[in-house]
Amino acid sequence: MPQRPLILLSNDDGIDAPGLAALVAAVQELGDVIVAAPDRERSAASHSITLNSPLRVDEVAPRRYAIDGTPVDCIYIAALHLAPRRPDLCISGINDGFNLGSDVFYSGTVAAAVEATLRGIPSIAVSAERHRPHSFEAAAEFVRELAAETLARSKVSSPFPEGALLNVNVPAGGIAGYQVTFLGRRVYRDQVDVRSDLRGRSYYWIGGPEEKATDLPGSDCSAVQSGMASVTPLALDLTHGALLRDLQSWDVGKFVRAAVEHDQHEA
Numbered sequence: 001m002p003q004r005p006l007i008l009l010s011n012d013d014g015i016d017a018p019g020l021a022a023l024v025a026a027v028q029e030l031g032d033v034i035v036a037a038p039d040r041e042r043s044a045a046s047h048s049i050t051l052n053s054p055l056r057v058d059e060v061a062p063r064r065y066a067i068d069g070t071p072v073d074c075i076y077i078a079a080l081h082l083a084p085r086r087p088d089l090c091i092s093g094i095n096d097g098f099n100l101g102s103d104v105f106y107s108g109t110v111a112a113a114v115e116a117t118l119r120g121i122p123s124i125a126v127s128a129e130r131h132r133p134h135s136f137e138a139a140a141e142f143v144r145e146l147a148a149e150t151l152a153r154s155k156v157s158s159p160f161p162e163g164a165l166l167n168v169n170v171p172a173g174g175i176a177g178y179q180v181t182f183l184g185r186r187v188y189r190d191q192v193d194v195r196s197d198l199r200g201r202s203y204y205w206i207g208g209p210e211e212k213a214t215d216l217p218g219s220d221c222s223a224v225q226s227g228m229a230s231v232t233p234l235a236l237d238l239t240h241g242a243l244l245r246d247l248q249s250w251d252v253g254k255f256v257r258a259a260v261e262h263d264q265h266e267a
Contacts, residue, residue, distance in 0.1 A: 008079070011071065047115070091124045094139045100230075124143065176226070
C-alpha cells in the first residue's frame with residue numbers, strides 16, 4: 001500500500017487559532033498531518049528565528065506541537081526533528097486577515113512557508129479576509145482543492161520551481177473564483193502614536209490602519225476586492241535583475257584606489 005503524503009501545517013496566529021483548526025479539518029483526508037505552530041500569537045514576526053535562547057516543544061495532541069518560538073522556529077524544528085519523514089507539502093495558515101502586497105515582508109504566515117521552501121518542501125501560505133463573525137469555510141475549501149492539485153502534481157515532478165511558493169488570499173464569504181496574480185500595493189497610514197504611562201514615560205504604538213486605495217488590474221489586492229481568491233507565486237531570489245546589469249557600469253574604483261593609496265601611505 002503506497003505511503004500517504006505527509007502534510008506539515010503551521011501558522012502565526014498560534015496553536016489554538018480557529019484558522020489552523022479549519023486548515024487541519026480541510027486537508028486531513030489528503031494525507032498524514034503534522035502540526036507545528038507557535039504556542040501563542042506571533043503575527044508580523046516575519047522571518048525571525050530564535051538563536052540566543054532555548055525553545056520548548058509541547059505535544060498537545062498526537063503529532064500536534066506547540067512551540068514557544070516564531071513560525072520559522074516551528075518549521076525548522078518540525079522539518080529537522082519532529083516530522084517522521086520529509087513533508088511532501090507545507091501549508092501555513094489560515095491567517096486571520098489578508099497578507100497582500102508588501103505584507104509578505106512582515107507576515108509570519110508567509111515566513112513559515114518561506115522557511116519550508118528553503119528546505120525544499122513545496123509550500124503554500126493562505127490567508128482569509130478578517131471579518132466578524134469570521135468563517136474560514138471558503139478559504140478552507142479553496143486551499144483543500146489547491147493542496148490536492150499540488151500533491152497530485154508532485155507524483156510526477158516537483159509542483160513548483162526551486163525557490164518558489166504560493167501566497168493565497170481568500171475574501172470573506174463565497175468566492176467568485178480565483179485569479180493568478182502579482183503582488184499589489186497595499187497602502188497603510190504611517191503613524192507613530194505617542195502616549196505616556198503612569199510614571200510619565202513615553203511609549204509608542206506604531207503602524208496605522210489600511211487606507212482605501214485602488215490597485216493595478218491583475219494584482220492580489222484587485223483580485224480580492226472583486227471577490228476572487230488570489231494565488232500569487234513568490235520567489236526567494238530577491239535580486240533586482242535590471243539594477244544588477246546597471247551596476248556593472250558604475251565606477252566606484254576611486255574609492256578602492258583611495259583605500260589602497262591610504263594603506264600604502266600608512267605603510
